[in-house]
Amino acid sequence: MMIQQWLQPSLTRKLMALFFAVFFCAVCGLTYFSYTSSRNAMFQEFKIRGRTLAKTIASEARTHYQEQDMEGLTSLFQSLGEGEDVVAILAYRPSQSLWMEFSGIQLTPEDLTLSEHGEAWQHDRVLHQGYRVSEFGSIVTDSSNQAKSTGVASVRQAGSVRIFLDRSALERRLGTLISETLAMSLLTLLCGGGLFILLLKRSLHVIGPLTEATKKVAEGDLHTTVPVSSHDELGELAKCFNSMTEQLLQTTVSKNYVDNVIRSMTDILIVVNPDGTIRSINHAALNLLGYEEQELVGHHAAMLFPPHENPLSETQYQEILTQGSIQQCAATYLAKDGRSFPVLLSAAVMQNEEGIMEGIACVAKDVTELKQEAEQLRLQGTALESAANAVMIMDRIGRVTWVNPSFTALTGYSPEEVIGHNIRNLTSGRQDQPFYQKQWQTIMSGKVWHGESTNRKKDDSLYTEEETITPVRDRNGRISHFVSIKQDVTKRKQAVETMQDAHQKLKALDQLRSQFFADISHELRTPLTVIRGEAEVTLRGKEKPISEYRSTLERIVQLSSQMNKLVGDILFLARSESGTLQMELKPTLLMPLLEDVRQETTILAQTRSMTITLEGSSNNVTVQGDTERLKQLFMILTDNAVKYGRKDGAIAIRLETSDREAQVTVTDDGLGIPDSDLPHVFKRAYRVWRGRPSAVGGAGLGLPIAKWIAEAHHGTISIASTITRGTTVTVRLPLPTSAASQSGDAVGHTVHSTQRN
Amino acid sequence: MALAGAFVLWLWTTLAHADPIAVIVNTHNPHTSLSATAVASMYRGETLHWPGDDRIKLVNREISAEERKTFYLRVLNAKPDQVFYRQGTPIPVQSVIERSDEAVVRFVGAIEGAIGYVNLSRLKDINDSQVKVILIIENP
Numbered sequence: 052m053m054i055q056q057w058l059q060p061s062l063t064r065k066l067m068a069l070f071f072a073v074f075f076c077a078v079c080g081l082t083y084f085s086y087t088s089s090r091n092a093m094f095q096e097f098k099i100r101g102r103t104l105a106k107t108i109a110s111e112a113r114t115h116y117q118e119q120d121m122e123g124l125t126s127l128f129q130s131l132g133e134g135e136d137v138v139a140i141l142a143y144r145p146s147q148s149l150w151m152e153f154s155g156i157q158l159t160p161e162d163l164t165l166s167e168h169g170e171a172w173q174h175d176r177v178l179h180q181g182y183r184v185s186e187f188g189s190i191v192t193d194s195s196n197q198a199k200s201t202g203v204a205s206v207r208q209a210g211s212v213r214i215f216l217d218r219s220a221l222e223r224r225l226g227t228l229i230s231e232t233l234a235m236s237l238l239t240l241l242c243g244g245g246l247f248i249l250l251l252k253r254s255l256h257v258i259g260p261l262t263e264a265t266k267k268v269a270e271g272d273l274h275t276t277v278p279v280s281s282h283d284e285l286g287e288l289a290k291c292f293n294s295m296t297e298q299l300l301q302t303t304v305s306k307n308y309v310d311n312v313i314r315s316m317t318d319i320l321i322v323v324n325p326d327g328t329i330r331s332i333n334h335a336a337l338n339l340l341g342y343e344e345q346e347l348v349g350h351h352a353a354m355l356f357p358p359h360e361n362p363l364s365e366t367q368y369q370e371i372l373t374q375g376s377i378q379q380c381a382a383t384y385l386a387k388d389g390r391s392f393p394v395l396l397s398a399a400v401m402q403n404e405e406g407i408m409e410g411i412a413c414v415a416k417d418v419t420e421l422k423q424e425a426e427q428l429r430l431q432g433t434a435l436e437s438a439a440n441a442v443m444i445m446d447r448i449g450r451v452t453w454v455n456p457s458f459t460a461l462t463g464y465s466p467e468e469v470i471g472h473n474i475r476n477l478t479s480g481r482q483d484q485p486f487y488q489k490q491w492q493t494i495m496s497g498k499v500w501h502g503e504s505t506n507r508k509k510d511d512s513l514y515t516e517e518e519t520i521t522p523v524r525d526r527n528g529r530i531s532h533f534v535s536i537k538q539d540v541t542k543r544k545q546a547v548e549t550m551q552d553a554h555q556k557l558k559a560l561d562q563l564r565s566q567f568f569a570d571i572s573h574e575l576r577t578p579l580t581v582i583r584g585e586a587e588v589t590l591r592g593k594e595k596p597i598s599e600y601r602s603t604l605e606r607i608v609q610l611s612s613q614m615n616k617l618v619g620d621i622l623f624l625a626r627s628e629s630g631t632l633q634m635e636l637k638p639t640l641l642m643p644l645l646e647d648v649r650q651e652t653t654i655l656a657q658t659r660s661m662t663i664t665l666e667g668s669s670n671n672v673t674v675q676g677d678t679e680r681l682k683q684l685f686m687i688l689t690d691n692a693v694k695y696g697r698k699d700g701a702i703a704i705r706l707e708t709s710d711r712e713a714q715v716t717v718t719d720d721g722l723g724i725p726d727s728d729l730p731h732v733f734k735r736a737y738r739v740w741r742g743r744p745s746a747v748g749g750a751g752l753g754l755p756i757a758k759w760i761a762e763a764h765h766g767t768i769s770i771a772s773t774i775t776r777g778t779t780v781t782v783r784l785p786l787p788t789s790a791a792s793q794s795g796d797a798v799g800h801t802v803h804s805t806q807r808n
Numbered sequence: 809m810a811l812a813g814a815f816v817l818w819l820w821t822t823l824a825h826a827d828p829i830a831v832i833v834n835t836h837n838p839h840t841s842l843s844a845t846a847v848a849s850m851y852r853g854e855t856l857h858w859p860g861d862d863r864i865k866l867v868n869r870e871i872s873a874e875e876r877k878t879f880y881l882r883v884l885n886a887k888p889d890q891v892f893y894r895q896g897t898p899i900p901v902q903s904v905i906e907r908s909d910e911a912v913v914r915f916v917g918a919i920e921g922a923i924g925y926v927n928l929s930r931l932k933d934i935n936d937s938q939v940k941v942i943l944i945i946e947n948p
Contacts, residue, residue, distance in 0.1 A: 121919055122920065122921075122922075125904055128904075132902055139902070152905040153905070154903070155891055155892070155901055156891055157889055158905070180889075
């Protein structure tokens with residue numbers, strides 16, 4: 052494992068390991084070869100030396116044997132046995148008994164026993180003392196005449212010599228040889244290995260950077276160069292690599308770049324194989340669809356679409372193949388949990404260099420939000436379009452960019468007429484310059500402006516609008532648009548004005564009423580006080596004459612009737628105002644009625660010696676009216692004339708007719724009414740000259756009642772007066788048309804009074 | 809008891825009265841006497857030649873011999889099986905091994921450059937005129 056791990060990553064190491072294996076085997080083999088050959092040589096030499104030595108000793112010793120020359124033999128042994136490894140030399144007689152022992156070590160009798168019989172022999176043995184020796188032996192031939200005579204064939208043995216050569220020296224030398232050989236081998240290994248590593252590194256050192264660079268290129272970093280330091284094949288390789296990366300950089304888009312593009316794509320990217328199975332899918336798609344990558348890759352793409360909406364169905368598929376791509380077709384993706392996404396799908400056929408289809412790349416954009424937003428916008432747009440209020444959108448220099456139909460309805464300008472124009476052209480100029488400046492400052496400072504202004508419609512009529520202008524900020528917080536919402540408040544304004552008028556009137560009326568009640572209560576209390584006073588004064592003290600009681604009672608009766616009249620008037624007015632007073636309108640002859648009035652007035656006027664005259668152009672003037680009320684009306688007029696007329700004066704009642712109406716005038720020659728009071732005389736409880744004596748009396752109710760009655764008869768009443776000359780009151784009553792008079796004769800009808808002032 | 813006492817007495821006399829060793833050379837040898845040191849240097853392989861360039865031929869007894877034991881102990885200050893090497897070389901000092909005093913005397917008497925050692929009393933018994941004693945090693 053360790054070796055594998057160590058070997059795996061580096062080519063250099065592999066080469067080194069290979070080299071070392073081969074080199075080591077070679078060196079070992081060589082070592083072994085040289086060692087064995089050396090050893091063999093050494094053995095051979097050893098043996099040859101031993102044999103030669105034995106033979107030499109045997110041949111040299113021949114003469115010494117013949118002559119039994121021990122000294123010569125000893126010298127021979129001494130000279131020949133001076134080799135370092137000669138342990139002992141033994142000479143034997145023919146009877147194989149020891150003749151001479153020449154040795155440096157102790158030899159036991161067993162060692163000394165000669166058992167060999169050949170001409171020459173050799174073998175290794177271990178002596179009893181532990182010495183490891185090689186024994187070389189040779190017989191000593193007799194070269195005397197005796198031998199010659201017996202012939203060549205029979206060689207006479209003169210004796211034998213044995214030499215013990217020390218093997219330990221040989222073995223030491225062998226050991227030395229081994230260690231030397233091993234040392235040399237090791238040295239060779241080290242030197243050769245070192246040299247090889249050096250050379251290998253020198254020639255392969257480009258591989259390291261090249262590997263690093265290749266890794267970088269594989270990771271997408273194409274800005275990588277490898278230093279070119281040699282001119283061999285590897286240098287060539289580095290050069291080629293550099294030019295390859297340059298070309299890659301120049302001509303192709305970086306894979307890393309494409310990967311990043313795909314990774315950062317928020318759209319769905321699915322690559323489909325020609326057979327319809329999914330080849331790869333990007334992260335955004337997995338996120339959106341909720342699948343894991345292994346759940347999709349290799350499966351058919353149809354699982355991503357609803358069954359009837361597969362854009363990669365047969366027909367579509369053929370279309371894609373023929374056209375090469377489809378653009379922006381709406382499709383639906385089916386997520387894992389069953390939800391479906393509306394998407395815009397674009398697909399393109401990927402072809403390799405030979406033009407064979409490799410797959411289809413489908414890019415789809417999730418348009419759920421877009422659709423929702425569009426729907427939202429459509430709703431909001433519709434809401435704005437259908438809003439009752441006029442909505443206008445302006446840009447930041449006041450140019451109109453959009454208006455809704457209500458705006459057209461309000462101003463009369465169609466959208467085409469205003470869009471693109473400045474809003475200032477639509478202002479009426481009714482407001483002063485500071486108004487617009489303030490408005491502009493408010494909205495430009497980002498605040499909402501709310502106010503009313505009067506503008507001009509297209510048809511030049513003016514209208515009042517209530518306007519709210521809201522500034523709209525863009526993403527940078529800068530004001531980009533203004534939204535103006537307008538409401539026509541012209542009618543409301545008019546209504547308010549009307550109401551204010553009515554309020555004023557009501558207030559005045561209320562004041563009048565208060566005044567009236569104050570006056571009336573005064574009018575009522577005065578006679579009551581007088582009545583109580585008269586009664587108390589009369590009852591106090593002693594008895595008085597009957598005449599005094601009588602006169603007191605008469606005054607009380609007078610005052611009571613005066614009060615009765617007053618209360619009656621008030622009731623009449625109250626009824627008339629509450630609408631409960633009923634009048635029966637029927638044809639009434641005016642002259643007899645006026646005659647009655649004249650007579651009654653005459654009675655009243657006796658005390659003041661006034662004359663009353665009645666003049667009439669025609670006796671049969673008939674009006675539709677209530678006899679009682681009409682009489683009351685004229686009685687009020689004549690009564691006033693009596694009251695305010697000059698003593699001994701004359702009162703004239705005159706009846707005139709025209710085409711449509713009858714006119715009754717009551718004229719006196721009395722005090723008259725000042726011009727300033729004339730407009731007020733028909734108001735209730737209005738008294739001219741309040742300081743007049745109470746004898747003249749009156750609560751100021753007569754003329755209002757008269758006016759009410761006249762108007763209840765669809766008539767009018769007017770007064771003209773000249774101070775100190777007298778007053779003329781004119782009553783005009785409509786004459787019935789012929790048709791009306793005919794029908795009116797038969798059926799009377801009731802007029803419900805309406806409340807008037 | 810008496811027997812044991814007699815044995816001890818014999819043993820003591822045997823050991824105490826061991827015979828001296830005589831170092832002998834050929835009568836033709838010019839030397840008349842040698843120091844023990846000179847003899848030792850010969851047997852140790854330090855001296856190889858007699859004056860006059862004649863090789864010294866050493867004669868030894870077998871290791872088990874009493875004479876060799878005494879000689880090695882007294883002269884060479886070594887055990888009888890000690891192997892000496894020629895000075896400065898790994899060549900062992902070799903000698904002619906004779907297995908009796910008579911053989912030693914005969915060898916030394918026959919060969920001029922030889923030197924050997926024998927029991928002095930045995931030498932007297934043999935009485936060979938071809939050898940002469942140049943050193944006597946007392947054996948206490």
